[in-house]
Amino acid sequence: MYAIVDIETTGGGGAARITEIAVFRHDGVQIVDFFHSLINPEIYIPPFITRLTGIDNEMVKDAPTFYEVQDAVRAMTRDAWFVAHNAKFDYGFIKKEFGAIDEYFQRDLLCTVQLSRKIFPGLKSYSLGNLCESLEIMIENRHRAHGDAEATVRLFEMLLSNDRQNLIPINLYQ
Template sequence: MLVVCPICWYKNTVNCLFENKIFVIFSDLQFAVVDIETTGGWPNEHGITEIAIVLHDGKKVERVYEQLVNPQQPIPIYIQGMTGITDAMVSKAPIFSAVAAEVYDLLKDRVFVAHNVNFDYSFVKHHLKMAGFDLQSPKLCTIRLARKVFPGLHKYGLGSLTRELDITISNRHRAGGDALATAQVLEKVMAKDGMNTIQEMFLRENKEQLLPPNLPATQVKNLPYEPGVYYFHDAKGKVIYVGKAKNIKFRVTNHFTGLNTGRKRQEFLRNIYSISYQTCPTEFSASIFESVEIKRLWPRYNKS
């Protein structure tokens, strides 16, 4: 077995850059492929309407768990239209706290796998915490995994990716159908590359799992270990946040750790598409330059 830090992924935790927390990765990984349907995009404001968990031993599906959940709030009409899950369907379903113990038992001691894993993981972890369970599982994102194993595809959303890989999705936009399709993506990856890429992502680059979904990992890898000012840009290239740092790479990476499920932070992370920076001679000069840039640009997510 191997002990690593889930934040900085140093094998020797003495060199841990962040929280110095540890967990154990076993050579025979067990997976829990998860998909959820929700009433919206913010874990601390919206509820889960359906959850599916596909238990996978790396070779085959062992069990499929599917459960409608009463979110204790109305499901928006547009979401009902997309998923087919109505208020009437969930009115007599159990609330999440009633199934939390079973969900936790299914997920613990397994790698949490999902397509855009940070979305599903943040919801499940938050709602488990509200029910009294502390989920601490390593994460694996099939979007980032597919980009490594199947480079050059036009899109990596679940619908596009499954078409490219000749995977048929039954019951699209329902938790069970999407979870089973994601499990097949995992199988295709393993059939082509075995466990090599998965192990590499855990042991070398699993910091990528923490990154916002729209931010290329190469941009973070190329950041300098120097003082300076950094800029987060949205999809149109507009600066939405300016920050200063003694060490730009460490500070930027630290933005993506933790699990603040608040609407503002979740929206902030989803709007980060690129990073730029300007190095400075000292931390003090970076602080002065940051103040100048905030006043010049008035970024959306900087506090006034």
């Protein structure tokens, strides 16, 4: 199983928090489950983040906190590879949120940036937007967790089908 994840945050600094999360659970062939939610970060969302993501303080004021969605996130990622574009970023934020509730969160990581560099060498850029443009993958709702995670699912499926070097582990938990 693979848990293909994307988050949006209040920024990249140490005090930043998650504002949105999307997780697609994938069995290597197809999506088998999905979770998506805005998250109340319990801190202020700066205007430059709102301009980038479209997520503002008003949108998240009645959204659940991470604590309230933790069970869904845990269940969606359990016994699965944690897959994300720039995986350490998304994983680091989720790990930090679980740490704030005194829970150790550990998953095995697969980064679609690193995999793309090896499976599709020589592209001008490996940012999600440019990579998807090069591979003709549509991204709807760019810089939103659902749209970026969905594009990452399509990218991951292309990586799986083009992985001649067997870089992507399979059957880890089966």
